[in-house]
Each structure stands twice: as structure tokens, then as C-alpha cells.
Amino acid sequence: MINLNNVSKAFSGFQAVDSINMNIEKNSIVGFIGPNGAGKTTTLKMITGQLKPDAGSILVNGYDIVNDAINAKKQFGFVSDDPNTFLKLKGIEYLNFIGDIYEVDTTLRQERIERYSSMFKLEQSLNDKIQSYSHGMRQKIKIIGVLLHNPDIFILDEPLTGLDPQAAFDLKKIMKEHASQDKCVLFSTHVLEVAEKLCDAIIIINHGHILYTGTLDALKAQYEGLSLEEIFLEVTR
Incomplete structure (x- = not known):
């Protein structure tokens, strides 16, 4: 579903991402893991078309992102x-904007807005401007925007940051259900315990290089006796 072939990106001579290859298949949740500045966000911005790669190709469901x-x-x-972002819009205005862009049927749109705004406890705030929301509420409205058009692929950059425990639980449940429907989820995180409980596979990146791709169980088997934190530090040393 997502294929990166020898993708690179540099900023003013700094090599943020260096000839990486990634393959994210359907029916999977893949955790994208690395320290701060490892290249995670740069990679996700290239996959989503916000940044143009200097070299290599990126296919999303077979379509070239460039x-x-x-x-x-x-x-x-x-x-x-x-x-x-979109801070001047009301929550409901933002969701209808997303619904218009992705041509979500009016009846289905309303049903999903009601369902997910209730789930994430935002139904009383939809008529308030996003700039009045807390960080966690802003995160929730962006998550609802993705759920509104229900694409094949979820790409989430540190999606659990700022969420309360119930919202984080609900989002993880949604991610699992999504991946079970011949779809996939790629999300970045630095919380290894979340990756261990949620992911079918992980990709570890540091200094712009992919250091490991595979299951956490296979990785732990290579470092028997070490904790997840110790394994991570060893791999990214």
C-alpha cells in the first residue's frame, strides 16, 4: 500500500533521510520508531506530499505522490x-470542509460526525473555533477529520500525544479495526510499549537510515535479556 524506493531528502547540506526503502502492506499496523530528529516526520511529510524527495520514488496504493x-x-x-492548523474555523466547519474535499455523502458525513464527536467527547464543542480548543481537542478534531472520509491508509504522526486515556484507547481500537479491513496504518511513535501492544511490525530509523524492519518479537529475540528500552538504545546507538 505504501512503497518507498531509495528515497532521500536533504536540507542545506544536512541529510535528513538517506536512500531509505519501506513497504507497508495491507492488514497491518506499522510503528515508525526513532529518536527525535531521526527522520520520521520528514519521511511522513514526503509520503503525504508535503515535501518533495530529492531522489527515489514513493507510491501510495500504486499512485506516485509526486x-x-x-x-x-x-x-x-x-x-x-x-x-x-485551521484555527479560525469552527470544529464543524473544519469537518464539513474535509467532507467536501473528499466528497463524503451528506447522510454518511452526518452519521460519522455524530458518532466520532460523541466518542471523542467533542459534540459540545463543534460550534466553537478550533483556536479555543486545548491541544488534545485539536488532535481529536484532526483525527475525526481522517475518520470522516475513511481512507484505505491512515498515516499518523505521534497521534496519541495529548490525548486523554479514553481517547487514546478508542483511537488504538479504531486503528486495529481499520487494519483488519484490508487496510493499513502507519504511525510514528517513540513509546515502545505502545508499539509492542499495537503493531504488527516496526521500522526503526535514526540519522536518516532504516536500521530495522520486522516484528518486535524477532527484534527481542536478537537481544535476549534486554528490556525494550535497552534494545532501542542498542539499535540506535
């Missing part, structure tokens, strides 16, 4: 690590 951007972007929903 050469066929519109069709590629129809395949995924993206939750950024920065929810501070």
Missing part, C-alpha cells in the same frame, strides 16, 4: 504531529 499527487492523496488520511 507525479500523480491528487490520486495519491485520495488514498490516505494524515494526522500531523502539529494540530495547530
Whole structure:
């Protein structure tokens, strides 16, 4: 569903991502793990078309994100690590804006808005401007925006940051259900315990290089006796 082939990106001579390869298949939740500054967000921004790679190719459900951007972007929903956008819009205005862009049927749109705003306890705040929301509420409205058009692929950058425990539980449940429907989830995190409980596979990146791709069980088997934290530090040393 997502294929990266020898993708690179540099900023003013700094190599943020260096010739990486990734393959994210359907029916999977893949955790994208690395320390701060490892290249996670840069990679996700290239996958979602916010940054153009200097080299290599990126296919999203077979569509090239550079050469066929519109069709590629129809395949995924993206939750950024920065929810501070569209602040002048009311919550309901933002959701209807997303619904219009993705041509979500009016009846289905209303049903999903009601369902997810109730789930994430935002139903009383939909007529307030997003700039009045807390960080966690802003994160929730962006998550609802993705769920509203229900794309094949979820791409989530640190999606659990700022969420209360119930919202985090609900989102993880949604991610599991989504992946079980011949779809996939790619999300970045630095919380290894979350990755262990949620992911079918992980990808570890550091200094712009992919260091490991596979299951956590296979990785732990290589470092018997070490905790997850110790394994992570060893791999990214």
C-alpha cells in the first residue's frame, strides 16, 4: 500500500533521510520508531506530499505522490504531529470542509460526525473555533477529520500525544479495526510499549537510515535479556 524506493531528502547540506526503502502492506499496523530528529516526520511529510524527495520514488496504493499527487492523496488520511492548523474555523466547519474535499455523502458525513464527536467527547464543542480548543481537542478534531472520509491508509504522526486515556484507547481500537479491513496504518511513535501492544511490525530509523524492519518479537529475540528500552538504545546507538 505504501512503497518507498531509495528515497532521500536533504536540507542545506544536512541529510535528513538517506536512500531509505519501506513497504507497508495491507492488514497491518506499522510503528515508525526513532529518536527525535531521526527522520520520521520528514519521511511522513514526503509520503503525504508535503515535501518533495530529492531522489527515489514513493507510491501510495500504486499512485506516485509526486507525479500523480491528487490520486495519491485520495488514498490516505494524515494526522500531523502539529494540530495547530485551521484555527479560525469552527470544529464543524473544519469537518464539513474535509467532507467536501473528499466528497463524503451528506447522510454518511452526518452519521460519522455524530458518532466520532460523541466518542471523542467533542459534540459540545463543534460550534466553537478550533483556536479555543486545548491541544488534545485539536488532535481529536484532526483525527475525526481522517475518520470522516475513511481512507484505505491512515498515516499518523505521534497521534496519541495529548490525548486523554479514553481517547487514546478508542483511537488504538479504531486503528486495529481499520487494519483488519484490508487496510493499513502507519504511525510514528517513540513509546515502545505502545508499539509492542499495537503493531504488527516496526521500522526503526535514526540519522536518516532504516536500521530495522520486522516484528518486535524477532527484534527481542536478537537481544535476549534486554528490556525494550535497552534494545532501542542498542539499535540506535
